[in-house]
Amino acid sequence: xxxxCSHCGATQEALPTVPALxxxxxxxxxxxxxxxxxxxxxxxxxxxxVRVWATASGLADVPPLGGIPAPSLWDRDATRVLEDATLTxxxxxxxxLDALLPExxxxxxxxxxxxxxxxxxxxxxxxxxxxxxxxxxxxARREASAALTRAIHESLVxxxxxxxxxxxxxxxxxxxxxxxxxGTGECAxxxxxxxxxxxxxxxxxxxxxTWPTGRTDxxxxxxxxxxxxxxxxxxxxLCRC
Numbered sequence: 001x002x003x004x005c006s007h008c009g010a011t012q013e014a015l016p017t018v019p020a021l022x023x024x025x026x027x028x029x030x031x032x033x034x035x036x037x038x039x040x041x042x043x044x045x046x047x048x049x050v051r052v053w054a055t056a057s058g059l060a061d062v063p064p065l066g067g068i069p070a071p072s073l074w075d076r077d078a079t080r081v082l083e084d085a086t087l088t089x090x091x092x093x094x095x096x097l098d099a100l101l102p103e104x105x106x107x108x109x110x111x112x113x114x115x116x117x118x119x120x121x122x123x124x125x126x127x128x129x130x131x132x133x134x135x136x137x138x139x140a141r142r143e144a145s146a147a148l149t150r151a152i153h154e155s156l157v158x159x160x161x162x163x164x165x166x167x168x169x170x171x172x173x174x175x176x177x178x179x180x181x182x183g184t185g186e187c188a189x190x191x192x193x194x195x196x197x198x199x200x201x202x203x204x205x206x207x208x209x210t211w212p213t214g215r216t217d218x219x220x221x222x223x224x225x226x227x228x229x230x231x232x233x234x235x236x237x238l239c240r241c
Contacts, residue, residue, distance in 0.1 A: 001224065003235030006174035007162070012238040017222065019043055019205035023052045027065040028211055028221065038223055039211035040188025041067055044201035051201065055191045056211060070195035073156045073167060073185040079148075086148040093141045097134065104130050149182060156185055159197040160236050167233070174232040184229040193237040203238070 001014040023041040038057040043050055054067030076083075107130065110123040156167040171180035185191070188208045196203050209221035225231060 003231060003238065004174070005235040005239035005241060006170065006233075007160075007236055008239060008241040010235075010239055010241065012235045014225075014234075015042070015203055015206040015238070017205060017207040020052075020207035021219070023054065023067060024207045024209055027054050027067070028209060030065055037211055038188050038208050039065065040070075040192050040206065040208040041065070042070075042192040042196060042206040043204040044196045044199075045204060046199055046201040050204065053192050053195055053201075055188050055195075057187045057191075068195070068199075070188075070191040073158055073191065073194065074152065075155065075157075078155045079152050082148060082151050086144050089144050090141060093137050093144070097137050097141075100130055100134055100137075104134075153180060153182075153184075158185055158190065158233070158237070159194045161197055161240050164198075170233055170236055174236065181229055184233075187226060187230050189225045189230050190233060190237060193234070197237065 003012045003014065004010070005012060020041050020043050023043065024039070027039050027041050039054070040056070041052055041054045043052055045051070052067035053070050054065035055070035056065070104127070107123050107127045111120055111127070114120045114123060153168045154166065157164045158167040158170060159165075160170070167185050168180055171184060172178065185194075189206060192206060193203060208223050208225070210223060211221070225234060
């Protein structure tokens with residue numbers, strides 16, 4: 001499998017998996033405290049020694065996997081104030097939506113009792129007003145969630161050989177301007193390569209597998225980097241440009 005670097009356009013070969021299998025086998029033997037995830041390990045040379053990096057996909061805490069941890073790219077402290085403010089706003093919007101329900105029920109009941117057009121007209125006007133307010137609140141809730149997602153995306157930093165860079169900018173450069181899907185950068189492979197680049201290591205091998213598997217042979221559980229989130233950025237993470 002090959003990947004393209006968005007900086008220089010060069011094609012990068014995927015790292016071999018076989019050298020990483022012993023470390024992957026050990027990582028798969030560790031009890032997984034969360035739901036099924038993907039665990040990944042990578043081998044690289046650092047200061048003349050071959051070392052192991054290990055991580056697992058997602059945001060849940062990762063137990064020791066027998067290697068140097070490759071942490072999440074999301075620095076919760078960097079977005080915590082906005083996150084707290086947004087959650088407060090969403091709770092307030094939810095309360096406003098709930099507050100509309102009793103009056104809407106009363107209006108619907110009034111409409112059901114009214115047979116004449118003159119009797120129905122005030123209820124219909126109020127029904128339309130309430131529906132407009134409901135739609136406005138739903139729109140505000142959607143916009144607040146989208147703004148928080150954008151802020152989190154823009155805060156994510158990933159390390160290429162060139163140094164730290166914005167993950168969202170890297171993804172857009174690799175995909176012709178597409179916005180990155182939620183969860184980009186939280187898979188095992190990008191975390192591992194980012195951590196190795198940050199340390200100045202030379203990557204040698206990388207392997208990922210579903211975890212837990214109920215099996216001890218990692219060859220039975222190997223997975224490739226996902227096409228939607230990982231493939232567009234792996235070329236830039238592997239390239240030496």
